[in-house]
Amino acid sequence: xxxxxxxVTRENDGAIAVLRISNPKRRNAFSPEVRGALVGHMxxxxxxxxxxxxxxxxxxxxxxxxxxxxxxxxxxAFEGRERIRAGxxxxxxIWRSEKPVVAAVxxxxxxxxxxxxxxxxxxVAAEDASFCASFGRVGLMGDMGLFWTLPQRVSAGRAxxxxxxxxxxxxxEALKIGLVEEISNNGKALDQAMAKAQAMxxxxxxxxxxxxxxxxxxxxxxxxxxxxxxxxxxxxFTSADTKEGLASFFEKRRPVFQGA
Amino acid sequence: MAEKMTVNVTRxxxxxxxEIDNVSQRNALTMAVKSxxxxxxxxxxxxxxxxxxxxxxxxxxxxxxxxxxxxxxxxxxxxxxxxxxxxNFLHLMLRGDTPIVAAVxxxxxxxxxxLxxxxxxxVAAEDAKFCAAFxxxxxxPDGGLLWTLPQRVGMGRAxDMLMCATVVDGVEAKRLGIADxxxxxxxxxxxxxxxxxxxxxxxxxxxxxxxxxxxRYPLDLEQAFAIESDAQPAxxxxxxxxxxxxxxxxxxKPNFRGA
Numbered sequence: 001x002x003x004x005x006x007x008v009t010r011e012n013d014g015a016i017a018v019l020r021i022s023n024p025k026r027r028n029a030f031s032p033e034v035r036g037a038l039v040g041h042m043x044x045x046x047x048x049x050x051x052x053x054x055x056x057x058x059x060x061x062x063x064x065x066x067x068x069x070x071x072x073x074x075x076x077a078f079e080g081r082e083r084i085r086a087g088x089x090x091x092x093x094i095w096r097s098e099k100p101v102v103a104a105v106x107x108x109x110x111x112x113x114x115x116x117x118x119x120x121x122x123x124v125a126a127e128d129a130s131f132c133a134s135f136g137r138v139g140l141m142g143d144m145g146l147f148w149t150l151p152q153r154v155s156a157g158r159a160x161x162x163x164x165x166x167x168x169x170x171x172x173e174a175l176k177i178g179l180v181e182e183i184s185n186n187g188k189a190l191d192q193a194m195a196k197a198q199a200m201x202x203x204x205x206x207x208x209x210x211x212x213x214x215x216x217x218x219x220x221x222x223x224x225x226x227x228x229x230x231x232x233x234x235x236x237f238t239s240a241d242t243k244e245g246l247a248s249f250f251e252k253r254r255p256v257f258q259g260a
Numbered sequence: 261m262a263e264k265m266t267v268n269v270t271r272x273x274x275x276x277x278x279e280i281d282n283v284s285q286r287n288a289l290t291m292a293v294k295s296x297x298x299x300x301x302x303x304x305x306x307x308x309x310x311x312x313x314x315x316x317x318x319x320x321x322x323x324x325x326x327x328x329x330x331x332x333x334x335x336x337x338x339x340x341x342x343x344x345x346x347x348n349f350l351h352l353m354l355r356g357d358t359p360i361v362a363a364v365x366x367x368x369x370x371x372x373x374x375l376x377x378x379x380x381x382x383v384a385a386e387d388a389k390f391c392a393a394f395x396x397x398x399x400x401p402d403g404g405l406l407w408t409l410p411q412r413v414g415m416g417r418a419x420d421m422l423m424c425a426t427v428v429d430g431v432e433a434k435r436l437g438i439a440d441x442x443x444x445x446x447x448x449x450x451x452x453x454x455x456x457x458x459x460x461x462x463x464x465x466x467x468x469x470x471x472x473x474x475x476r477y478p479l480d481l482e483q484a485f486a487i488e489s490d491a492q493p494a495x496x497x498x499x500x501x502x503x504x505x506x507x508x509x510x511x512x513k514p515n516f517r518g519a
Contacts, residue, residue, distance in 0.1 A: 121416065121420070122420055123416060152410070152414065152415040153414040153415055178414035181416040181420065200424060203395050204398040204399075207394060207395055207400035208395065211400050211401060211422050211423055212419070215406065215410065215418065215422070218415070219477070222354060222404065222477075223347075225406040225407035226346075226350065226407070229343055229403075229404075229406055230341075230344040232400045233340065233399060233402050234337065234338075234340030234343065237336065237339035238334060238335065239398055242397055242398035245397030245398035248397075249397055255398070
């Protein structure tokens, strides 16, 4: 494999796994190879107890320009269906992950790149980042969960403009409308994403697994969520981490959580 | 002297003010507080003369959260029951007929944050602090926050506050949609009373119907239509709707009676 082949690399930095999309010939376009590599890493991370949070970013100066159009030529309807089903596996590997995910976006998060970023719990965008559901430009609709994730972050009106008009959203605008949570200087999105991932890694993991699972079921009714919090909290009250949390609270020091 | 640990209830016209008064524990929602808060809420809710409820905290703070002293000696069943029982006030607030305004100074932490978010309208002092502090002691959010917070802020912000226990001040809370109105320090209750007067003069049956619809969120389109088509004909026949039509043509302010 040459360094220009599409892939996703993984590096660990303490308790944080950094996944980097690399498809340099096509601005990190989302080829089947990239998708498969991402799912593979997510599956490995799921069982790696040393990892507490995940950062997803793009190699070079861009996040991902979207689906790889060169791999969509002459696709039959059923080949397309298989592709969407494979996309679903990737969406679920991130959405159902029990570890929090931060996206660091420089340059383009277009099409499937936008969908990928929106699967993250927290998105850091560099000032010159831009976001676009560019699907319509090639006669397609949004996919990879975009119809579900986007309206959880922006208003119904804005979601329509983004999905139906393929409007390009700048980083500043993205922050204002809630599409991203944080802005960085150009070239600094990864640094700031690492800081947020570090905060997530230091947080108590067990309650966050339950919280992430509960919020992953949205939309939900009041009583579903009240039942969820009662069941979950009952279990957590007796965890070693709650004992540590209470001890640190009364001793006025920082807690050290073990995930037990 | 009997230990003072209570909820002070006062009445200003159609507005009932419930002030959590457990200052030595920064208005923590102890069993004792809840044992007074729940019947006080129920009484205000059932009093048709009360058109709006204001919830606030004594001593310049809203509520620092749950009673941490209880948490050390817990079994799963006991813990579950304590959290489950919070629905006694959450249901009264979220499923009741009467609009609720929260006036937040100081801390709205943990279950206190949950209490504030269960209000229909939230006034925050600029220096108020909101935090889902649960994670700091190894717990998950409760007090309905899994349901209420994502309705007010985007999922990214909600996850950050719920998973990293990020503290948000009043100014930021207003920007994010956690608070609906900002007040100068020490002025949250005054501002909340002004807003409560507006809620109190709104047509009560319509307000109750709207609250009931929001309590059933998320609604799909069919459910939303069903609520409209079930409730609107009754509202059209109400005395208040007649009064509103009269006042409209007479160019007067309507006087609603909740009938």
